[in-house]
Amino acid sequence: xxxxxxxxxxxxxxxxxxxxxxxxxxxREGPRPLDEANVREQAEAALSDLLDxxxxxxxxxxxxxxALLRRYDSFTWATGLPPARTPESFRRELLLISARxxxxxxxxxxxxxxxxxxxxxxxxVDLSPLLLExxxxxxxxxxxxMGSIRRILTAAARRP
Numbered sequence: 714x715x716x717x718x719x720x721x722x723x724x725x726x727x728x729x730x731x732x733x734x735x736x737x738x739x740x741r742e743g744p745r746p747l748d749e750a751n752v753r754e755q756a757e758a759a760l761s762d763l764l765d766x767x768x769x770x771x772x773x774x775x776x777x778x779x780a781l782l783r784r785y786d787s788f789t790w791a792t793g794l795p796p797a798r799t800p801e802s803f804r805r806e807l808l809l810i811s812a813r814x815x816x817x818x819x820x821x822x823x824x825x826x827x828x829x830x831x832x833x834x835x836x837x838v839d840l841s842p843l844l845l846e847x848x849x850x851x852x853x854x855x856x857x858x859m860g861s862i863r864r865i866l867t868a869a870a871r872r873p
Contacts, residue, residue, distance in 0.1 A: 714785045717755055759792075760794070782812055786817070800843065803836075810822055810862065819865075
């Protein structure tokens, strides 16, 4: 993670010229950060291993995984999961949201959760039991004053 984060940091912190009318197209069509840094395979394997550990361990170890994802924020920014379409892939996405534990901004996590809920509805996957399952693994710390990830996931499970 540390190596990938170091290679991704210049990409993650590269300035974007918002006055350039093609900036969005260049970002969308340019190389993905993991490919540009040539760390895709290692980063995706590390994330998968971290999520496996996060899911099958005790709370102190889950807290350590959360701390790693905060510490290596460029890795966390650039590394994700394949698009969710099955119950298991939605579950993995929820594990990632839980492990990121608010990321840099709870609002971004709420948007990610909303998008995931919409995708699950389109795929006819009932997210409620998965939300409750992953909420039980999640932190109870309210890092930014918008509720803990456990509370946010539990509340999302109770919405119709």
